Amino acid sequence: MVQQAARHRIGILGAGNIFGRYIEGLRTFPELEVVRVADVDEDRARRAADEYGIPAWGDGDQLLDDDSVEIVVNITPPQFHAKTVIAALEAGKHVYVEKPLAATVAEAREVLGAAAGTTALLGSAPDTFLGSAVQTARHAIDTGLIGEPVGATAFVRSSRAETWHPDPRAFYGPGGGPVLDMGPYYLAALVNCLGPVAQVAAATRVGAPVRTVTSPERVVDEVTVQVATHASATLTFASGVITTTLMSFDVWDTELPRIEIYGTAGTLALPNPNFFDGDVRLKRHDDIDWRVLTPVTELFGAVNSTEQHRRGLGVRDLARAIGGGPHRANAQFAFHVLDVLASFETSQQENRFVTLASTCERPAPRSAHREDLTP
Secondary structure: OOOOOOOEEEEEEOOOOOHHHHHHHHOOOOOEEEEEEEOOOHHHHHHHHHHHOOOEEEOHHHHHHOOOOOEEEEOOOHHHHHHHHHHHHHOOOEEEEOOOOOOOHHHHHHHHHHHHOOOOOEEEOOOHHHOHHHHHHHHHHHOOOOOOEEEEEEEEOOOOHHHOOOOHHHHHOOOOHHHHHOHHHHHHHHHHHHOOEEEEEEEEEOOOOEEEOOOOOOOOOEEEOOOOOEEEEEEEEOOOOEEEEEEEOOOOOOOOOOEEEEEOOEEEEEOOOOOOOOOOEEEEOOOOOOEEOOOOOOOOOOOOOHHHHOOOHHHHHHHHHHOOOOOOOEHHHHHHHHHHHHHHHHHHHHOOOEEOOOOOOOOOOHHHOHHHHOO
């Protein structure tokens, strides 16, 4: 007899642009129930509740006072992450927060300290490394298909947020930019596959200092850039793997790959790590052609469809960890990812290699825990 999964009641803090993506993703898991939505704009929270049939809505304090809410999913802008995560933890809630863990490393340390002082679990995006693509790449590396990993490349190109997001100011403000906005997806995939980073050397700059907003429902016409929009870095992993990365909001068109990992026996090519699924290709040194590897886990959504924009696999990861399962998208992993990416600007400003003080464990591969493969 199959054991029924425990049901977890969720309150979402923030009813902005990605709210619907979380609702769609969370509703694929019967054990996860969204019971409340909160926002500083209570009318926006009410509209979100009405649109998605959520029974309760209000402000953040009401969410934290709701004893029926077990998990808070925090999708507020990055500059509010530290304050709101700490408040939720102190209210006795388990928390899953959008990336980055906090807008700065100093704030993230405060968040970790608050989590350490409670029995609550803290998880953080990105969770796309839990999808079939990165898990399949991890399995290929762990089983020796490319031999010993030697190097990697990762190229972040512009998401063109000003053409589709109604208010892209957060993309160009503190906690944003290509390094902290898109970089976490790429770095989380690399750390999952290759382990923690030991050293960073980087150069950064601003491209166009003012961005014109052309999205149809825009609330601002232009954005003044406050963070670097073009960065290049060399990452030396603790394992000895050397990775070259470019992260830019100024590269709109390119033929560069997303991520490639090079080993002594072959090469892996990974799809966009902002998505959960997609073709992972392998070419061993004695192969004539590339071949697509069979996914080692189930797909979260149909490839090349809007289902790849959904979110929620990391929330299920947290919910299962509450029940004693492995916690993969955990706070220490997210802190290390943030610490590495924040070191780009430190390296630029101080003109030096940055040796990382933080580290993390490689998350347990999902393919090693077959219970994770069930819906």
